[in-house]
Amino acid sequence: MKISTHLEETVTELDRRFKDCGDVVRRELDISGRKVYVAYIDSMIDREMVEGEFLWDMMYKMGPLPEKNIAAFLQKNAVATVDTKTVDALEDAILEILSGNTAIFFDESTEALIISSKKFPSRGVQNAESEVAVRGPKDSFTESMRTNTVLIRRRIRDTRLKTLQSRIGVRSQTDVTMMYMEGIARPEIVEDIRKRLNGFQIDGIFDCGSLEQLTEKAWYSPFPQFQTTERPDKAASALMEGRIALVVDNSPMVLLLPTTLNCFFQAADDYYNRWGIVCFVRILRYAAAIMAMTLPGFYIGVACFHPEMLPTSLELSFAATRMGVPFPIPVEVILMELAFELLREAGIRLPGPMGSALGIVGGLIIGQAAVDANIVSPIVVIVVALTALASFTIPNEGFASAFRLVKFYLILLASFLGVYGVILGMLTVLIHLASLTSFGIPYLMPYVAVKADENRDFQDGLIRMPLFKIKKRPIFSQRSQRIRYRSEEEKDVFK
Known part of the structure; x- marks a missing residue:
């Protein structure tokens, strides 16, 4: 359904959709003679930014609003945040409101202005509980997907770290981010994951465990084909090996794939000790x-x-x-x-x-x-x-x-x-x-098909060689990007 040029029709439809939703804040304002309708969910937004800055400036500091392209005008002159966009479909606007953003509708305009104002109540970054390490970082993932992606990107400052975001769940509309290192991860694996994520429909996803069960093929096996971790350093290390991380909103765990039996015997602090x-x-x-x-x-x-x-x-x-x-x-x-x-x-x-x-x-x-x-x-x-x-x-x-x-x-x-x-x-x-x-x-790599990687994966298998001896990435990565360490005497392989 497209947004109507008549604000009354849009307001009527929003009232119908959000009937008996007491947590949805909706209010019609009169700004410089133009009718404006604001909608957001209470306690899911940064009210100081929306009400204390944007709406205050619109009502008391701005002059007359233009008759056309009002959303673009406000983006340029009134919104302090860069993260804004316009939508012309009412369904898209409602989804943005439910996601924690603020939607602003205008009379005689077929576009709504969406302001990124998410501020979810959540616990802070805490110590890992199930993967305790004596040596190494102590922080762990939280239930906020964006916080989790930041914890990973803080460790990998490379533009080739890609984050592809999608929504899964017809009703829950859960945000899921797939992270991988472009040029290191295998393109066929990335594409396979995309197909599996898009290959089903479900009412809702509330944790990465549900996503794991819906996408694994050998569902009958007691052995997991996904590795879970609550440690950002472990996820970052897996990405550097050519693996893919799936970050699910509302879940303090991150899925790592592909995985092998050997990966489950590797602890995070194995690479910080002698x-x-x-x-x-x-x-x-x-x-x-x-x-x-x-x-x-x-x-x-x-x-x-x-x-x-x-x-x-x-x-x-x-x-x-x-x-x-x-x-x-x-x-x-x-x-x-x-x-x-x-x-x-x-x-x-x-x-x-x-x-x-x-x-x-x-x-x-x-x-x-x-x-x-x-x-x-x-x-x-x-x-x-x-x-x-x-x-x-x-x-x-x-x-x-x-x-x-x-x-x-x-x-x-x-x-x-x-x-x-x-x-x-x-x-x-x-x-x-x-x-x-x-x-x-x-699943039994590197103990089977040992010639597939010239026996290199044995260096981080039952035993772990010194770090300067582990010069190549495991089998997960592209063959042309296997080298990950060089000495001063060797040719620069990172260019």
């Missing part, structure tokens, strides 16, 4: 991930099906601890695992490290009570506690949840097939991981 310490910690993370997935299943398989694998004294000790326990070993393990999982879910609702403390300490307390009541054996409590500790070492919560789910799959196989079932289950998981891709990138 390489020897980082290598040691990386190896621990991989070992802990395998332990979190397989330890309960192996215990069931050995204790129930292959006790001959244990020394006689250890087997007798296990048997003594189970005297009087009414449940078989698989049931003991499942009961304790469920208890730890329930405590972990409860702990997620607590701030900071309190959640992890509740998951471990609370689980041990319950385990000790179960041992005292002769419901489970002490060895089961030890196995489950070690499994929980191992899962906490995985830097990404979404990725750790996949191992927690696979753990129960292996427990069930071990309960029926023993150690053979655990090995069979691990083989099926490995085959599944080998079949996954993230926007065309194999």
